[in-house]
Amino acid sequence: MKIRYRIALKFTLISASLLLLFSFAIYFFSAKHRSIEFIDRIKNHAISSSIVLYHVDEVDSSVLEKINKSTLNLLFNEKIYIYDINTLNLIYKFEKDTTWNFTTYLNLEEIIEDRSFAKNINDYEIVGITYPKKKPEILIIALAKDEIGIKKLETLKFILIIGFLCSVIITIIVGVFFASNALKPISNLIKQIDGISAAKLNKRIEDPKEKDEIATLSSAFNKMLDRLESSFEMQKNFVSNVSHELRTPLTSINGEIEVTLIKKRNIDEYEETLKSIHADIQNLISLSNGFLELAEASLENVTPKFISVRLDELIFTVKEEMQRRPSCGFIDIIFIGNIEDEDKLTVLGNPYLIKVMFINLIDNAWKFSFDKKVNICIHSDNNILKISFSDIGKIIQIQEIEKIVKPFQRGKNAKGVSGHGIGLAIVSKIITLHNGNLHIESDNNGLTNISVIFNKNIG
Missing domain, CATH: 1.10.287.130 (Signal transduction histidine kinase, dimerisation/phosphotransfer (DHp) domain)
Known part of the structure; x- marks a missing residue:
């Protein structure tokens, strides 16, 4: 499934869930309000009938029944029953429909004990209350069907369902439209990327106007x-x-x-x-x-294994190996700074690569020196460990220093000297891999000094 459709689908599901929850809340609270309001109407009508029956001497049960039948706001299938609390004898009743007997569902003693009662049984809202008067206290049972309220609820349900379905359809259409519009820059980006190949690597993506x-x-x-x-x-x-x-x-x-x-x-x-x-x-x-x-x-995607390396010991090892060569030169090693503390001479690195770097630096110094002599100075200062390789030979031009650290690039001083322009490129790559620095300087007297600097704070 494409991203635009997934976005539209998720947007629709979220919106539909919120709409469904909102519609359910509307229907639930509307039904609750209808029930409470209708029960209040039944209760008020029942109490009104009791007041008329007990407070107006000229009105008896037969007169009250005529009044109830002629009232304009008579509830649908309304029934009113008045009992004597002490004897549970029926004092008054008003009913049109006698086909349903509610007493099988009610316990009058429990209603009297609780003093009030309200329940929905078989679509009837039933209310039971006790009414204290000067005469013996009475129990009033009133019930009716709220057909108008229920029809209104059904109409509300229909409106909510239709509104929900229409809203979902509109949300899907709007979601797809906005998702397509939002992803249009990505489509343009894909078209530009498709136009780039190995033969057209010089092409670039146009910068969008919006900074997003x-x-x-x-x-x-x-x-x-x-x-x-x-x-x-x-x-x-x-x-x-x-x-x-x-x-x-x-x-x-x-x-x-x-x-x-x-x-x-x-x-x-x-x-x-x-x-x-x-x-x-x-x-x-x-x-x-x-x-x-x-x-x-040069392998940028491969991280070599780094361990603690004593550089002074490694340099002496390299010195011994190189001086066994048939055409070896002279190597002099001196220390500057605190050499008693082993930690000052230890760095985190790859011993094989550092050894390759030292061999190339010594070999390079022998090639370009007049007397095949290289002086190695190990300088430890706080968190910096600097190792310098110096010789006296042909001068390196300042403008060529950046050039000679690139593969297969050689300076003018390399004329007549065997080599391929790889050594310093290897040194530069290795020291960069160890987050160090390479520094090259050559003065007018022919003294060339190449230093590799390790920062001990960076592993």
Whole structure:
């Protein structure tokens, strides 16, 4: 079922429930009022008859009966019975219809004890009251049918039912109309969304004039399109760059093999070719590992497992591993601040990703330094843990700092230096994942300092 019909249905059900409750209340209180009013009329008529009978000496029961028969406001099938309380002898009675005997339904002793009585039996409203006078106290029983009142109630019931049904029909029509009108902006939004495809990610939803929930939805959808377009563009560039980076070593390997196979060569030449191919394969492995690390650090929808990590211990572990490499450089580690408190050197993070970040920073410093030396400074201050990697080498231009942290982007100082422009991009992704900051600066003397800053207040 469409939303507009569901809204109209719910609106109709709520309105119908309220109308039904209101109609029932009208009918209930009208019936209650009719019964009370009619009982009062019966009671007043019965008391009036008793007063005339007992206070006017010239009037006896036969005269009173003639008066009752000739009265204009005689009630339908009205019956009046007057009893002596002490003997329960019938003193006076007035009745037209003698086919129904009410005494089988009443207990006169209980009525006398309660002093009053009112009940509906077989469509008759029956009233019983005791009436004290100078003469012996009497019990008056009066009953009648309120045919006019009942007909009015039936008419009221008919009007309420017809009014209820008409109101429900009108409510359905009005509900569908207003629901359709209210959902019209969503229909327009759907039409615009249908016009957006993978080839048209540059299209955007028009901002509605009214600043309501639809406008918020349109804005959120446009922001999502911005992210999608950016992701698609990054993916496109990534595939293009990966293809380009992989083509170079593969072409080199293929060329060397083809040249070697042109003619038979001696063992030394074959060994030289294999060494060259091995170097190219190592380059491919390094490049593939870089791609995997960059992809892992870029997964926004996957949250890595964070635990408490001692960064000083992790740095020493990385130092030992990297200095076992054949072409390793020199690593010097110094501490600034309170290093006796372990908590000052501990952060909440993913040890594998932080280790990858440190390896890339050290490897990057070795590549660009003149003496293959990197100084690592660990600075702990309150809730900030700052680790700086500095080297003396080629200068990084200020305008290139934002560029070199993007995948496959390299600065002018990278000319003649092996690499693929992935290392700092991986570092930037990992430190962002840990809610930290990356700071790069390079002075005119060739001192380059790259700092990763962890905020210990943010897990």
